[in-house]
Amino acid sequence: MPELKRSRRTQAERTRASREKIIQAAIEFFARQGFRGAKMADIARAAGLSEPGLLHHFPSKTHLLMGVLEERDRIDSERLRATLQQEGSHFLDALTKLVEHNETVPGLVQLFTILAAESVSAEHPAHEFFIGRYQREREHMTESIAQAQQAGEIRADLPAETLTALLFAMMDGLQVQWLLEPEKISMASLFRAMADLLKAGIRE
């Protein structure tokens, strides 16, 4: 039954396409108004369907949030991982390139800035998610930094764990100032200044 098979595949593709549109719309509104401020009706409309239509794919607002976070986190983690493991170039230069890339996707930066801050509250649905995310990413970066220290690329007078926490904090903190005043604050060049401070052999 070729018809049946094609019909099934078309259905599945439609489902995937709908989910994709919903995720995109949800990113937009979660980024603009946070989890609590975003309205399911707006997201549904932007995705081109009704509210119950949306709820068919994500049975609750929290499910939708987790869907967005898992989807985006998968992509972004992969990018970070690739950056950290980049061969041939200086580790801190690769990280600076990541910050440069972030300047081209303000919506995604705003999504994670707002949701991460909201999530520090223990009652936020993404609280555990962000704790796990930071733990995971810090672990990976610490490995890369330790290697770069042994290779003599990064100053070795500070533990790799410390440098990791500082670098993530710098990225997160610069994002807030940049999102508030993108014309005034150059996230990438400020981060580059920080990176230079951490390179081995720098003298004033």
Place this chain on the structure above:
Amino acid sequence: MPELKRSRRTQAERTRASREKIIQAAIEFFARQGFRGAKMADIARAAGLSEPGLLHHFPSKTHLLMGVLEERDRIDSERLRATLQQEGSHFLDALTKLVEHNETVPGLVQLFTILAAESVSAEHPAHEFFIGRYQREREHMTESIAQAQQAGEIRADLPAETLTALLFAMMDGLQVQWLLEPEKISMASLFRAMADLLKAGIRE
């Protein structure tokens, strides 16, 4: 008319006391759930009055938010100012002391972390407030840093404006990681590591 006068003063004192209780309660709930998540009913109950009782003092939720921000900003800016202008001790040590102090008031740190992140959205009622706040505070800190550079306390191979943005970003970013895992992340000692990087004459 001594009675009338005393009665008037008592009224005014009661008003001040009510406003103070409301502000305290609002800090608690804005810190826990952000502006959009916090409920006027909860704040009113925690302040010991009804919802219309609260609205007598702050005619809308936005007015209440601005009341909280102006009140806390006044106190915190003063503390930062005093820190920046502290004589006799190293500028960066004074700043580290401020971070140490922040570790004793997690509620206030969470208030500003969540509200600052929420406010990057142009439609947030505190958007302009936080833009102005960062501009103001960066200006003051830049002055202090330039002086410390001339005094030979801070490395002078970076512009004071750059160092200012980096220091604020570091404070903000560390707060997120610390609020998520206060037992694991020591905000003050991580900030001290950053401060040491910026002291003049440091060698690896």
Place this chain on the structure above:
DNA sequence: GTCTATACCCTGATAGAC
């Protein structure tokens, strides 16, 4: 200055048809 009562809108979610 504070209350009770209430208007009125919004919001996430469900029921059930197609």
Place this chain on the structure above:
DNA sequence: GTCTATCAGGGTATAGAC
């Protein structure tokens, strides 16, 4: 998989008495 219709509950704010 998507819709229309609808619900129950929560949300800010107002009216008017005390």
